[in-house]
Amino acid sequence: MIRVCATADLPEGEAIRVLAPHPIAVFHTEDGYYAIDDTCTHQDASLADGWLEGCFVECPLHAAAFDVRTGQPTCLPAKRPVATYPVLLSDGVLYVDSGIREDVA
């Protein structure tokens, strides 16, 4: 379990990168908190630096987009999904369970 930050430090519409063996991006969407692998499956770029619209994040480098709820890519150039992780909230602090890497498809 990795501590991400206090909820107060991650307002809606924002993202934060968590250092782990695979860096993880945690998003605060209108729909809640979601965590996915931070590195775009297309080429090397951080999705936490991406453009969040609703539950979709657009890679800042080549505009590949992913659904942060499922990790699925929604357009080229990405074709492979990013892994997702459970996000837990306890006493106003966010955690990701980096041990449960949910590889999709």
Added chain:
Amino acid sequence: MRTVAIVGTSLAGLRAAQQLRAKGYSGRLVMIGEEIHRPYDRPPLSKDFLLGKTSAAELALGDADDLLAIAARWRLGTRAERLDPAAGEVVLGDGSRVAADGVVIATGATPRALPGTRRLRGVHTLRSLGDAVALRDELRCGAEVVVVGAGFIGAEVASTAKALGCSVTVVEAAPVPLATTLGTRMGAVCARLHADNGVRLLAGTGVASLESAGDQVTGVRLAEGGLLRADVVVVGIGAVPVTGWLAGSGIAVSDGVTCDTGGVTGIPAVVAVGDVANISSTRSEHWSAASEQPAVAVSNLLAGTTVEHHRKPPYFWSDQYEKRIQFAGTARGHDEVRIVEGDPEQRRFVASFHKEGTMIGVLGMSSPKPFTALRKRLDRAAAIVQLG
């Protein structure tokens, strides 16, 4: 439309094929490519591929399923020699003819060479996988490398060569590198990355000739007379659109294929995409243009008239010396540059370009998030202008 021939099998050609199928085109599709390789991604050629961090297989732009889904007949390793729109034919280098009632021109561009140096060993341009393999073999630790041209390709190659342990000098004819793209102030900021990283930049310096011993290059003779020793010379002085094969076709050519704002040539059944397309007097030699233009162009091809227009401002990026440079829009005609965030001295900043108070371009260095926010603002503004 029964048969579409796509001439050029790099990113723009592949995306054109994918877009045709995505838009429901069910006719025949013929993919004609001069290179023998299946479509591959070029940007890594000057970076991770040259460094040895990315393999040729990893450059593939589509996997087997993607390519099958296009359901095309592939004519790889075959040049298109001629286009005959009246007869509805593309004539290939082996003399065969492909009958087509729709044509997508995606032949790209070819690097400019220094006159009379093509046969010299040690002299390279970088465009294709073959070019990158040949260059990689010579970028050995300790090699003396001279890069001619401090544009983005030149800067990326210089950065990679330095990382591989080469001794690198960049020679640029213009007093400030990248000034035509970024303006003099920001061009100078980006050019400082060379010195930051132990690469010598000689700006405002022309090249007179290359020195050689036998057929091996040994040095670069500068216009003012000095000599730079060189084991390897990489020439990055721009590229020319590949349009020679269109001579006599009736397709207008002027620095690329002349297109309307929808990528359509004077003949509605012929569209152009990517580096070769000159749209509204501009060629966008960028990955994102090659990736995005086909959606619009093939819609127009299928409609038989221009129903969609290119409206997204240009965007490109460059990775060099561990810095990520991103640019969107244009700096052309700007009368003001503002530092929006960060500090150029820290090599981490976002700057905006303005013309008469309107933002026309955005530059970011290692600041993807604030850069993207401004880029989105440019995109929205362009969409609104289009509507109005």
